[in-house]
Amino acid sequence: MWDAPSVTEPINATVLVPASKSLTNRYLVLAALADGPCTIHNTLISRDSELMLDALAALGVGVERTVQDDRSTTVRLTPPAAAGPRQGIVHIDCGLAGTVMRFVPALAAALGVSAHFDGDAGARVRPMRPVLDALAELGARIEYAGQPGFLPFTVHPQQLGQRPEVRIDASGSSQFISAMLLAGPALPGGLRLRAADGAVASPEHIQMTVQSMNELGATVSTDPDARGWQVAEGRLPAFSVSVEPDLSNAGPFLAAALATAGTVRIPHWPRHTTQIGGRWRQILPAMGARVELGADAVLTVRGTGTIGGIDYADAAELTPTLAALCTLADSPSRLTGIGHLRGHETDRLAALERELTRVGATVQATEDTLRIIPPATRRAADMLSYEDHRMATAAALIGLVTPGTRVENIATTAKTMPDFARMWEAMAATAGTADTPAAGAPSSHTAAGGSADAAAGGRA
Numbered sequence: 392m393w394d395a396p397s398v399t400e401p402i403n404a405t406v407l408v409p410a411s412k413s414l415t416n417r418y419l420v421l422a423a424l425a426d427g428p429c430t431i432h433n434t435l436i437s438r439d440s441e442l443m444l445d446a447l448a449a450l451g452v453g454v455e456r457t458v459q460d461d462r463s464t465t466v467r468l469t470p471p472a473a474a475g476p477r478q479g480i481v482h483i484d485c486g487l488a489g490t491v492m493r494f495v496p497a498l499a500a501a502l503g504v505s506a507h508f509d510g511d512a513g514a515r516v517r518p519m520r521p522v523l524d525a526l527a528e529l530g531a532r533i534e535y536a537g538q539p540g541f542l543p544f545t546v547h548p549q550q551l552g553q554r555p556e557v558r559i560d561a562s563g564s565s566q567f568i569s570a571m572l573l574a575g576p577a578l579p580g581g582l583r584l585r586a587a588d589g590a591v592a593s594p595e596h597i598q599m600t601v602q603s604m605n606e607l608g609a610t611v612s613t614d615p616d617a618r619g620w621q622v623a624e625g626r627l628p629a630f631s632v633s634v635e636p637d638l639s640n641a642g643p644f645l646a647a648a649l650a651t652a653g654t655v656r657i658p659h660w661p662r663h664t665t666q667i668g669g670r671w672r673q674i675l676p677a678m679g680a681r682v683e684l685g686a687d688a689v690l691t692v693r694g695t696g697t698i699g700g701i702d703y704a705d706a707a708e709l710t711p712t713l714a715a716l717c718t719l720a721d722s723p724s725r726l727t728g729i730g731h732l733r734g735h736e737t738d739r740l741a742a743l744e745r746e747l748t749r750v751g752a753t754v755q756a757t758e759d760t761l762r763i764i765p766p767a768t769r770r771a772a773d774m775l776s777y778e779d780h781r782m783a784t785a786a787a788l789i790g791l792v793t794p795g796t797r798v799e800n801i802a803t804t805a806k807t808m809p810d811f812a813r814m815w816e817a818m819a820a821t822a823g824t825a826d827t828p829a830a831g832a833p834s835s836h837t838a839a840g841g842s843a844d845a846a847a848g849g850r851a
């Protein structure tokens with residue numbers, strides 16, 4: 392149990408947010424398909440990215456890392472010299488990382504490596520079937536060790552062949568589509584992929600995959616209806632890239648500005664991004680904040696003391712933070728189109744319903760919607776995190792303005808932000824300090840009452 396810090400005055404912090412999990416793990420996979428060594432600056436170092444690095448090493452990718460003076464990590468990856476059948480079966484631990492459990496089986500199959508996959512207990516119930524069926528359709532053999540369609544399983548690539556078109560049900564996760572697209576350049580004849588009828592989960596993440604691939608020299612096209620994709624076969628040219636800060640993980644810090652009527656600045660905010668966290672720039676003003684992206688790439692969010700409820704669709708991985716903020720609002724909210732979050736780290740709709748009710752909110756979860764009526768008075772509670780980093784950070788946000796809140800297993804934030812507790816405590820410690828313009832150099836502490844720096848992580 393972690394005693395969440397609480398404040399009674401506005402916070403005033405500059406927060407250096409670590410690199411994006413989604414971009415890091417895409418760049419890592421793509422480096423395995425390049426024609427020479429690749430360099431990834433400001434690589435996220437967290438449980439999910441470590442699992443990906445270990446998986447790539449098991450597939451024959453050379454991995455060297457260097458910690459830079461500014462504490463960011465640069466990773467140099469050397470792809471395997473040639474794809475093709477190898478002796479033996481490699482073992483891959485997916486932890487609870489959706490990007491590892493979905494992206495790596497497709498990559499292993501495309502590289503011709505037989506691999507056994509397993510993960511945390513919570514990973515064994517996350518949906519896998521659509522991507523494994525797609526690999527089977529291309530000629531791989533999938534051997535399930537437990538329940539068919541779930542971890543653990545072994546992928547035997549056999550001889551992958553070409554298909555005119557592969558169809559995938561993407562209603563459970565966009566990662567099924569992303570996995571196949573990322574492996575596409577290494578598949579014989581490339582890939583033509585279509586989403587089967589029905590919803591496509593988290594479409595921003597598919598766009599992120601397509602854009603990252605094209606930026607790094609792959610050839611991926613999207614059908615006009617955004618439900619079909621074509622990937623050309625061919626090794627990517629060796630690349631060097633720098634990872635943006637994780638804008639979804641910026642969310643709880645930005646929300647803290649609203650919760651405390653304070654100010655939070657995030658340096659290195661990309662003006663254009665494929666990250667869904669880019670949407671905080673629209674969501675937070677709609678809830679009453681003042682939001683400004685400066686020419687110096689610092690995003691400044693100022694709380695006004697009023698938080699309005701919101702009716703919002705498709706918040707995807709932003710949902711836990713948003714739901715916590717809705718609990719602090721002065722009017723009800725409705726979050727729709729989030730049914731597939733029931734297959735995330737935990738059933739997030741059920742978990743949010745339970746935990747937000749614990750602090751006094753009236754919460755109703757339907758199959759794909761959350762309705763949240765904020766409590767007249769919040770209760771301090773012991774909030775559970777369900778091995779879910781975003782449930783833990785959502786609880787920290789409530790704790791920031793609800794003295795006595797404790798959060799179970801705050802260490803679960805190591806999935807994407809290992810330094811979260813320290814960063815959050817540093818941010819809380821700025822409560823009551825004077826508001827000053829954001830410092831240009833994010834790591835500088837201003838003397839005597841200036842804006843404190845709750846920095847951690849590296850800069851691009």
Ligand SMILES: O=C(O)C1=C[C@@H](OP(=O)(O)O)[C@@H](O)[C@H](O)C1
Pocket residue numbers: 412413414489490563564565566569592593596707708731
């Ligand atoms: O591809 C990615 O990096 C991700 C895709 C999304 O998954 P779903 O489509 O399963 O929601 C998102 O929620 C997850 O945090 C990261």
Ligand SMILES: C=C(OP(=O)(O)O)C(=O)O
Pocket residue numbers: 487488489490708735736781
């Ligand atoms: C759903 C998430 O993670 P994963 O990549 O494990 O699917 C998430 O980070 O919100």
